[in-house]
Amino acid sequence: MYKINENYQKLPGSYLFSTIAKKVSAFTTANPDKKIIRLGIGDVTQPLAPAVIEAMHQAVDEMGKAETFHGYAPDLGYEFLRKAIAEHDYKSRGCEISADEIFVSDGAKSDSANIQEIFGVENKIAVCDPVYPVYVDSNVMAGRTGEYNPKTETWSKVIYMPCTMENDFVPEFPKETPDMIYLCLPNNPTGTTITKSQLQEWVDYANKVGAIIIYDGAYEAYISEAEVAHSIYECDGAQTCAIELKSFSKNAGFTGVRLGYAVVPKALKCGEVSLHGMWARRHGTKFNGAPYIVQRAGEATYSPEGKAQLKEQVAYYMKNAATIKQGLKEAGYMVFGGVNAPYIWLKTPEKMTSWEFFDYLLEQANVVGTPGSGFGPSGEGYFRLTAFGSYENTLAALERIKKL
Amino acid sequence: MYKINENYQKLPGSYLFSTIAKKVSAFTTANPDKKIIRLGIGDVTQPLAPAVIEAMHQAVDEMGKAETFHGYAPDLGYEFLRKAIAEHDYKSRGCEISADEIFVSDGAKSDSANIQEIFGVENKIAVCDPVYPVYVDSNVMAGRTGEYNPKTETWSKVIYMPCTMENDFVPEFPKETPDMIYLCLPNNPTGTTITKSQLQEWVDYANKVGAIIIYDGAYEAYISEAEVAHSIYECDGAQTCAIELKSFSKNAGFTGVRLGYAVVPKALKCGEVSLHGMWARRHGTKFNGAPYIVQRAGEATYSPEGKAQLKEQVAYYMKNAATIKQGLKEAGYMVFGGVNAPYIWLKTPEKMTSWEFFDYLLEQANVVGTPGSGFGPSGEGYFRLTAFGSYENTLAALERIKKL
Numbered sequence: 001m002y003k004i005n006e007n008y009q010k011l012p013g014s015y016l017f018s019t020i021a022k023k024v025s026a027f028t029t030a031n032p033d034k035k036i037i038r039l040g041i042g043d044v045t046q047p048l049a050p051a052v053i054e055a056m057h058q059a060v061d062e063m064g065k066a067e068t069f070h071g072y073a074p075d076l077g078y079e080f081l082r083k084a085i086a087e088h089d090y091k092s093r094g095c096e097i098s099a100d101e102i103f104v105s106d107g108a109k110s111d112s113a114n115i116q117e118i119f120g121v122e123n124k125i126a127v128c129d130p131v132y133p134v135y136v137d138s139n140v141m142a143g144r145t146g147e148y149n150p151k152t153e154t155w156s157k158v159i160y161m162p163c164t165m166e167n168d169f170v171p172e173f174p175k176e177t178p179d180m181i182y183l184c185l186p187n188n189p190t191g192t193t194i195t196k197s198q199l200q201e202w203v204d205y206a207n208k209v210g211a212i213i214i215y216d217g218a219y220e221a222y223i224s225e226a227e228v229a230h231s232i233y234e235c236d237g238a239q240t241c242a243i244e245l246k247s248f249s250k251n252a253g254f255t256g257v258r259l260g261y262a263v264v265p266k267a268l269k270c271g272e273v274s275l276h277g278m279w280a281r282r283h284g285t286k287f288n289g290a291p292y293i294v295q296r297a298g299e300a301t302y303s304p305e306g307k308a309q310l311k312e313q314v315a316y317y318m319k320n321a322a323t324i325k326q327g328l329k330e331a332g333y334m335v336f337g338g339v340n341a342p343y344i345w346l347k348t349p350e351k352m353t354s355w356e357f358f359d360y361l362l363e364q365a366n367v368v369g370t371p372g373s374g375f376g377p378s379g380e381g382y383f384r385l386t387a388f389g390s391y392e393n394t395l396a397a398l399e400r401i402k403k404l
Numbered sequence: 405m406y407k408i409n410e411n412y413q414k415l416p417g418s419y420l421f422s423t424i425a426k427k428v429s430a431f432t433t434a435n436p437d438k439k440i441i442r443l444g445i446g447d448v449t450q451p452l453a454p455a456v457i458e459a460m461h462q463a464v465d466e467m468g469k470a471e472t473f474h475g476y477a478p479d480l481g482y483e484f485l486r487k488a489i490a491e492h493d494y495k496s497r498g499c500e501i502s503a504d505e506i507f508v509s510d511g512a513k514s515d516s517a518n519i520q521e522i523f524g525v526e527n528k529i530a531v532c533d534p535v536y537p538v539y540v541d542s543n544v545m546a547g548r549t550g551e552y553n554p555k556t557e558t559w560s561k562v563i564y565m566p567c568t569m570e571n572d573f574v575p576e577f578p579k580e581t582p583d584m585i586y587l588c589l590p591n592n593p594t595g596t597t598i599t600k601s602q603l604q605e606w607v608d609y610a611n612k613v614g615a616i617i618i619y620d621g622a623y624e625a626y627i628s629e630a631e632v633a634h635s636i637y638e639c640d641g642a643q644t645c646a647i648e649l650k651s652f653s654k655n656a657g658f659t660g661v662r663l664g665y666a667v668v669p670k671a672l673k674c675g676e677v678s679l680h681g682m683w684a685r686r687h688g689t690k691f692n693g694a695p696y697i698v699q700r701a702g703e704a705t706y707s708p709e710g711k712a713q714l715k716e717q718v719a720y721y722m723k724n725a726a727t728i729k730q731g732l733k734e735a736g737y738m739v740f741g742g743v744n745a746p747y748i749w750l751k752t753p754e755k756m757t758s759w760e761f762f763d764y765l766l767e768q769a770n771v772v773g774t775p776g777s778g779f780g781p782s783g784e785g786y787f788r789l790t791a792f793g794s795y796e797n798t799l800a801a802l803e804r805i806k807k808l
Binding site: 001005011044046048053060061065069071072107119179210211212256257258273275281285286289291293294 | 410467474525677
């Protein structure tokens with residue numbers, strides 16, 4: 001009889017968003033007259049930019065004619081897109097990343113879950129706490145995380161780096177030396193980030209101890225402060241210790257379009273082995289490229305029109321973020337994030353747990369957010385609101401919260 | 405210092421298509437006046453059907469308006485597509501597969517490479533020989549295949565099931581009992597397949613010995629003979645032993661659009677563990693769904709117009725297949741396949757190796773094909789031609805071959 005991958009049996013249920021859905025559903029059934037406002041989602045709501053729509057229509061037409069039809073994409077992605085990425089996301093910031101160090105993918109979720117496959121199972125991972133759950137879950141599936149302790153909600157072989165108000169949400173070097181360090185900056189869910197000089201310390205640390213940094217920059221487009229790096233490759237020495245993952249989901253609203261990329265510098269080696277070569281092999285064997293139409297859509301985000309339209313879109317969401325942050329402050333909450341990221345992280349009042357505050361907000365203000373404890377044990381006592389709703393709803397939600 | 409996944413170091417170079425490219429490039433440089441015809445590719449050349457183009461334009465427009473914008477897709481894929489698949493690919497053939505047993509993906513390559521992740525590394529795999537290389541390569545990466553023997557070009561822990569003219573290309577039950585059996589039917593590269601009653605024997609065998617069948621039906625649309633099953637679920641008992649993978653690449657020309665699906669029946673269990681639940685967890689953690697636009701394109705392939713247009717497209721390629729097969733026969737070759745698949749498999753003449761025949765065909769007829777040995781040791785002495793070129797080129801290539 002065949003065997004299953006037993007690591008899957010260790011995974012605790014993924015109940016965060018399903019529990020939210022159940023609670024909201026029960027509330028609306030009991031209170032059909034109440035209008036719920038959802039500020040819990042991490043999904044965008046604004047439509048695709050006109051420049052992107054135009055590029056996609058054009059690409060669809062190309063696919064309808066034999067002379068301009070496109071079949072299998074090149075393994076790394078189309079050169080037109082990789083060149084645009086290298087130029088606009090790296091060269092323009094003084095980072096020496098070439099087009100053939102970029103691997104086009106269907107999104108940062110896939111990349112951040114898959115990248116661990118090219119590393120040994122004996123490696124020890126370190127994650128910020130709280131953080132996007134995919135990093136840990138994909139390592140559980142691979143058998144890298146040891147045993148789960150349901151009381152502490154932690155894994156025995158995972159190094160947790162708490163990021164709370166006590167340390168200003170800046171992860172500290174762990175006591176035990178990790179092999180693989182996941183950094184999501186600006187961070188989901190806290191909306192906070194670190195400065196370029198703080199990031200430089202992490203790069204130096206990784207090079208010193210022989211660790212690899214998996215750098216998830218999905219929220220880079222929301223950075224507004226000058227001292228925050230837009231890429232880890234702005235730091236000296238990052239090319240020998242870091243893989244950077246980027247997404248078009250949040251800067252261009254591509255959550256339903258699916259596009260991202262991974263940067264694996266050619267200078268990145270484990271002994272004599274090139275990680276670039278390994279990822280190329282993984283990419284070529286287990287993935288078949290993002291659709292031509294989608295890669296053309298990605299290219300359009302770098303055109304002058306595309307850039308201008310996306311700047312407006314980001315500004316729209318960041319106006320929501322400012323509205324939430326200001327409103328919460330006025331209502332007396334301690335709030336974090338929202339300056340370099342579309343997430344606002346609030347401390348729950350009066351020692352409420354994250355779930356208690358969820359119920360309170362749902363019942364009293366009919367507003368839905370996300371309990372911080374769903375992102376890791378150090379998220380307990382915090383709560384996430386997102387800026388991805390409409391401005392009108394955001395404003396209305398804050399009015400309700402202020403009235404509590 | 406972090407460690408890499410050492411299994412990658414065991415992989416021999418993937419030289420098949422790069423060696424072909426180098427040889428063709430050298431030949432054209434030396435013979436700039438010769439016009440090369442390529443019948444080696446597995447990629448389609450006909451443009452997308454009008455019904456698909458129309459659906460994509462409409463979906464692009466939806467993405468440009470806030471009211472009809474689509475963000476993250478549901479984990480399993482949109483219901484409109486899963487319902488269409490269940491109805492047209494299963495219910496219409498008497499197979500009881502429901503929409504929620506279907507997982508929409510970005511293609512059969514990804515699915516066939518990823519599906520092994522939910523199984524234990526101690527499982528022993530069996531593959532037809534020759535076959536699509538992704539099955540073995542993805543298992544090498546996972547550490548399931550033992551050591552590589554460069555002389556025999558085989559892996560110590562892989563069970564090879566030779567499919568040659570001697571056994572009429574029908575795989576035989578292996579002496580050693582496998583845990584996971586990969587079947588690609590109709591087969592790439594041989595273009596041959598087995599009857600429904602022969603497939604039933606495999607289903608019975610798998611249920612008896614406790615093996616799982618990974619059934620890759622990527623070429624199903626090319627089946628022309630009545631006794632060949634279009635789905636493994638036409639066989640009794642397949643729901644308790646088989647996962648079926650399907651692709652839109654070859655029936656609808658989606659190689660650059662990227663869409664496929666996996667069927668994991670709810671009745672499929674390893675002891676008490678539901679494989680459906682495991683694949684759902686893997687899908688939800690390591691993948692974020694095919695683009696909305698692409699899922700609408702997939703739906704359009706099931707409309708009356710779409711079906712009629714795709715029938716024509718398949719007929720176009722199968723006319724090429726018939727042309728190749730007939731032409732090769734007239735030229736005195738032994739040929740196989742080409743009836744239920746777009747691939748023609750020929751026995752090389754005069755005990756030439758696959759690569760010797762490659763050189764001969766390139767130099768004497770300026771026609772490019774694929775050496776059979778690239779698909780496994782039992783492919784040695786065979787050669788693959790594909791029906792995916794234009795009719796004019798196919799005809800011209802065969803005229804040249806006949807003149808040799």
